[in-house]
Structures are given as structure tokens and as C-alpha cells.
Amino acid sequence: MSDCSNLVEKVIEGDWKEIGKLTQDEIDCGTKPEEIISQLQHGMEVVGEKYSTGEYFLPDMMKSARCMSLAFEVLKPVVEGGSFGKLGKVVIGTVKSDMHDIGKNIVTGFLKGVGFEVIDLGADVSEDRFAEEVMRHQPDILGLSSLLTTTMHQIGVVIKKLEETGLRSRVKVIAGGAPVTQKFALSMGADAYAEDGGEAVKICKQLVKQS
Amino acid sequence: MTMTQKQRILDVIAGKEVDKLPFGARIDVWYNYHAAHDSLPAKYKGWSQTDIIADQGAAAQKRHFSICKEEYHDMEVIKRQDPPYEVTEFITPLGTCSISLLWSVAEGPWLAYEHQKLFKRPEDYPIVKYILEHTVPVFDEQYTKEREDMGERGIVMTGTGLWGPSQRVMREIMGYELFYNEYMDRPEKVDELMEAMMNLERKKLDIAIKSDIEIINLCANWSDDIHTPVFKQYFTPWFREANAKIHEASKFSMVHADGEMRRLIPLFPDALIDVAEAVTPAPQTKCTMTEFRRMGDHVTLWGGIPSIMFEPYVTNDEFDEFIKGLFKEMKPGYRLIVGMGDNLPVAADINRVGRVVELIEKYGRLPIE
Numbered sequence: 001m002s003d004c005s006n007l008v009e010k011v012i013e014g015d016w017k018e019i020g021k022l023t024q025d026e027i028d029c030g031t032k033p034e035e036i037i038s039q040l041q042h043g044m045e046v047v048g049e050k051y052s053t054g055e056y057f058l059p060d061m062m063k064s065a066r067c068m069s070l071a072f073e074v075l076k077p078v079v080e081g082g083s084f085g086k087l088g089k090v091v092i093g094t095v096k097s098d099m100h101d102i103g104k105n106i107v108t109g110f111l112k113g114v115g116f117e118v119i120d121l122g123a124d125v126s127e128d129r130f131a132e133e134v135m136r137h138q139p140d141i142l143g144l145s146s147l148l149t150t151t152m153h154q155i156g157v158v159i160k161k162l163e164e165t166g167l168r169s170r171v172k173v174i175a176g177g178a179p180v181t182q183k184f185a186l187s188m189g190a191d192a193y194a195e196d197g198g199e200a201v202k203i204c205k206q207l208v209k210q211s
Numbered sequence: 212m213t214m215t216q217k218q219r220i221l222d223v224i225a226g227k228e229v230d231k232l233p234f235g236a237r238i239d240v241w242y243n244y245h246a247a248h249d250s251l252p253a254k255y256k257g258w259s260q261t262d263i264i265a266d267q268g269a270a271a272q273k274r275h276f277s278i279c280k281e282e283y284h285d286m287e288v289i290k291r292q293d294p295p296y297e298v299t300e301f302i303t304p305l306g307t308c309s310i311s312l313l314w315s316v317a318e319g320p321w322l323a324y325e326h327q328k329l330f331k332r333p334e335d336y337p338i339v340k341y342i343l344e345h346t347v348p349v350f351d352e353q354y355t356k357e358r359e360d361m362g363e364r365g366i367v368m369t370g371t372g373l374w375g376p377s378q379r380v381m382r383e384i385m386g387y388e389l390f391y392n393e394y395m396d397r398p399e400k401v402d403e404l405m406e407a408m409m410n411l412e413r414k415k416l417d418i419a420i421k422s423d424i425e426i427i428n429l430c431a432n433w434s435d436d437i438h439t440p441v442f443k444q445y446f447t448p449w450f451r452e453a454n455a456k457i458h459e460a461s462k463f464s465m466v467h468a469d470g471e472m473r474r475l476i477p478l479f480p481d482a483l484i485d486v487a488e489a490v491t492p493a494p495q496t497k498c499t500m501t502e503f504r505r506m507g508d509h510v511t512l513w514g515g516i517p518s519i520m521f522e523p524y525v526t527n528d529e530f531d532e533f534i535k536g537l538f539k540e541m542k543p544g545y546r547l548i549v550g551m552g553d554n555l556p557v558a559a560d561i562n563r564v565g566r567v568v569e570l571i572e573k574y575g576r577l578p579i580e
Contacts, residue, residue, distance in 0.1 A: 051436070054474060058437045059391045066395075099313060099324040102387055102437070149518045149556035150240055150319035178470070179519050181494050187524055195497075196436075 014063025
């Protein structure tokens with residue numbers, strides 16, 4: 001048994017090259033898969049904090065996400081149900097007429113990395129589709145991303161659609177994106193706003209506790 | 212004689228003293244949407260965007276993608292409509308690559324978004340390189356027409372293209388995530404593509420320098436979490452090379468800097484850029500204008516008013532206070548052109564453009580004390 005400190009360090013450093021082997025070593029020496037996952041996710045949380053404070057950049061996050069993905073590939077056969085999402089379920093997408101997906105993908109990477117199950121609807125998602133997917137997946141949280149002033153009002157359109165279809169009370173809504181501010185997100189009816197991927201992790205954890 | 216809008220802008224960039232802050236306004240997102248939906252204010256129905264800006268009393272900035280058009284040699288290029296997408300196939304002796312664009316001008320944006328990028332997999336390296344090596348830029352006569360239409364009322368904002376060579380590879384050709392995956396896995400191939408793109412952009416720069424354009428746009432659309440790690444490697448050398456030629460020709464360089472910029476600001480002085488346009492401070496980004504000023508005393512900042520300040524949820528009083536605060540923060544006000552970061556939003560009241568002009572008359576006389 002070990003404390004997986006080597007694995008955690010590799011995730012934080014984004015050193016993916018030996019992560020698969022190190023994960024297998026941990027399994028072979030008897031560390032419980034749940035413990036390995038928990039430690040890996042802790043590493044990803046540290047990456048999120050470093051991203052939020054400006055110490056880390058997109059490629060740092062991508063390297064760490066690659067570590068998580070490679071480690072999970074090794075863990076999949078030994079984890080019951082093959083699922084790593086325990087913290088809660090998030091449906092996420094970029095709103096209608098907005099093709100930008102990098103911010104949404106960063107948030108998705110962090111949320112998955114720390115243990116959320118994330119259903120990514122992609123970009124240019126209509127309010128009808130958001131409502132359908134909330135109905136289908138029953139998520140704890142709906143994440144709405146917008147990168148343009150021309151599309152940010154669509155956040156309010158989606159929330160209105162959730163109200164019309166009786167889904168609003170069942171899901172917490174978090175919004176973000178370049179032109180979106182806390183004031184604007186709340187004025188559109190969102191429950192929360194996140195400035196970046198690292199902050200999204202903290203806020204989604206809080207939202208899950210509230211729901 | 213009264214100074215024209217264009218001359219006031221050029222004088223500020225040249226470091227000369229002018230009477231008041233210039234205001235170069237950009238409204239194409241607002242204009243495209245309302246013109247397409249027949250919802251322009253009654254007074255402005257049938258007007259051009261430059262006429263509207265002039266009527267509001269501001270200098271106009273009109274976007275033109277590039278001073279060059281691209282011609283493709285020794286390959287077959289087939290363009291077809293696949294609504295809502297426009298697909299272009301490049302059939303080369305080494306294989307075929309395609310790009311899928313989504314145009315949504317009627318919803319505001321002035322340019323297409325790459326729905327599917329040209330580069331999709333490692334096998335595409337030789338094909339994309341071939342396309343770049345067999346692309347020949349030629350002067351775009353449409354620029355001359357735009358320039359004549361604009362006259363002294365403002366600036367036609369253009370240059371070698373919207374993006375510089377490295378940004379073209381990162382944003383347009385690959386997309387940021389695929390770029391960084393390739394940068395991790397096949398850095399030498401990425402370098403080859405960068406070099407091929409650089410050679411193409413050098414030809415465009417030569418055309419721009421020989422033209423009558425005064426300010427040459429060199430790049431756009433950065434975010435410090437994406438671009439900082441490779442800025443010194445891929446961006447700075449190009450800017451230094453381009454600016455040496457631009458300055459020798461007594462012209463100015465410009466970049467469109469409307470994203471999160473804090474970690475890129477310290478890298479600016481080495482890049483020798485003259486104008487940072489569309490600078491967007493808080494609350495739309497994390498940066499203050501004082502931080503933007505650290506790009507260098509020689510850099511003219513063009514911007515300062517985030518687009519969201521024009522949104523209806525910002526009251527008129529809040530808007531006025533923001534503008535007055537901007538002037539106060541930037542006193543004495545040299546090397547500053549007031550502008551949007553980066554556009555007038557669809558929901559905005561056009562008269563806030565005129566309001567900025569009024570506030571400049573009252574509080575933006577130079578030097579600001």
C-alpha cells in the first residue's frame with residue numbers, strides 16, 4: 001500500500017508518460033482503486049487551483065487531463081461499473097449560435113478530472129435541446145457557456161425554457177464565458193457564475209451540496 | 212483647420228499631441244444584426260455603419276479581413292454549400308483537406324467560424340503544408356474601395372490578415388486543443404507548419420508595406436491562458452521581424468487584444484507593437500487599464516470600454532461613471548484612443564456612442580488633469 005503521492009505529483013506536473021505504468025503499479029501493490037481515484041482527483045483539484053490563480057495555463061491543464069485519462073484507462077477494468085463520476089452529474093454546453101467550445105471544454109476537463117460525471121452537449125445547443133437533455137439525464141447541474149455578446153442573452157432563454165417545462169427547480173444552473181459576469185449571469189436567472197474552470201469545480205461542489 | 216477623425220487617431224499613434232481623446236467606435240455586430248432584422252432605429256434605416264458612427268460624432272473603425280486575397284496554385288479548390296455550412300475542399304497531389312465554415316453575419320459576427328478546421332489528423336501535415344506553399348497572396352482591390360468610402364471619417368482596420376502566422380496555425384488551421392496535443396506529441400511537425408505559414412505571411416506583409424495602409428494589423432484574439440506558453444517561441448520572433456519592416460516603411464503595427472491579457476502584457480515590449488486595439492478591461496476581463504498601460508509607453512491603447520458596458524442592464528448613470536473613471540485612470544490621456552472591447556452589442560442603445568463623444572468633450576480634453 002502507498003499514499004499514491006507519486007501519482008498525485010505526476011498529475012499536478014502533467015507528466016503523462018509513465019502514469020499508466022505507475023497506476024498499474026499501485027493496483028498491483030494492493031492499493032484500492034477508489035483510493036487511487038481519490039488521490040488522482042485530488043491532484044486534478046490542485047491543477048484547478050493553479051489554473052485559477054494564474055500559475056497554470058491551458059497546456060498544463062491538458063497535460064494533467066491526459067494523465068487522468070490514461071490512469072482511468074488502466075483503472076477501468078478494476079472499478080466496479082467502470083464509472084468515475086461520484087460527485088454529481090453535470091450537463092454542459094455552449095448556447096445556440098455560439099460555436100466556441102474551448103472554455104466549455106476546459107470546465108468539462110476539470111469537472112471530469114475531479115469526479116463529476118459530465119455530459120457534454122457540444123456547441124451551438126438550442127434551448128429545446130438543453131431542456132430535453134436535462135429531462136433525460138436528470139443532472140444536478142446545468143452548465144451554460146457563451147463567448148459572445150451576441151449569444152450571452154441565450155443563457156436567459158435557456159433558463160426561461162427550463163421554467164416553462166417545469167424543470168427549473170430540479171437543476172442548478174451555472175453560467176460562464178468571456179462577456180458573462182456574475183451580475184449578468186444572476187440577472188439571467190442562473191444560480192451561479194464561474195470565472196474559470198478551476199472556480200467552476202469549487203462552485204459545482206457547493207451547488208451539489210445545496211441541491 | 213479642424214483636425215479630421217482619421218488624423219487625430221494617426222497623430223496619437225505617432226505620439227503627437229492632439230486636442231482631445233479620439234474615439235474610434237466599432238458597431239458591426241450591432242449593425243449587421245439590426246440591418247438583417249430590419250430593426251435599425253428609424254433614423255438610421257438604410258444608412259451605412261460608417262454614416263451612423265459619423266452621425267454619433269465618433270471616428271469609425273471598419274473591419275476588412277485582409278489587404279490580400281489568396282490564390283491557390285497547383286491544386287483544385289472546390290467550394291460548396293452545405294447549409295448552414297460552406298465547405299471548401301483543397302485537392303492536392305498529396306491528398307485532400309477540407310474546411311467547413313459557418314457564416315452568421317445576420318446574427319452579428321462579421322466573419323466565419325471554422326466549424327471544422329483544415330487540419331484534423333497527423334496525416335494532414337504534408338497536405339496542409341502543400342496548400343500553404345502553393346498559396347499566392349495578391350492585393351485586394353476591395354480594400355481601396357473601403358478606404359475611399361471611409362475617407363477621413365475613421366480607419367479601415369486591416370492588415371496581413373486578422374491573425375498572424377502562429378495564430379493562424381493555432382486558431383484557424385488546428386484549433387487550440389488539437390494544436391497543444393500536436394505540440395506535445397509532434398513538435399517538429401508543428402514547427403514545419405509554422406515555418407510554411409510564416410513564409411506565406413511574409414509575402415502578405417510585403418504587399419501591405421507597399422500599399423497606402425498606415426496601420427497594419429498583425430494578429431488578434433488572444434487569451435493569456437492559451438497563448439502565453441508559446442508567445443516567446445512563436446509570436447515574438449514574427450512581430451520583431453514584421454515590425455522592423457513596418458517601422459522602416461514609417462508605418463505602424465497593430466494587434467487586436469480583446470481577451471484576457473494579464474500574463475501577455477509583460478511580453479509586449481519585446482514584440483515592438485505600436486497599437487493594442489480593443490483592449491478590454493474589467494469587468495469583462497480581469498485586467499485594469501493601468502495594467503494595460505504596462506505594455507509600454509510607446510504603445511497606443513485603443514479601447515477601454517468593454518462591450519458589456521453598452522448592455523441595457525448597465526444603467527446610464529453607471530455607464531457615465533465608468534467612462535469618467537476611465538478618463539481619470541488614464542490621465543493625462545496620451546497614447547489613448549477610446550474604443551470598444553470589441554464591439555457594440557446587439558442589445559445596445561446606439562446613442563451611447565454619442566454619449567461617449569459628449570463625455571470626451573466635457574472630460575476628455577488633453578491633457579486630462
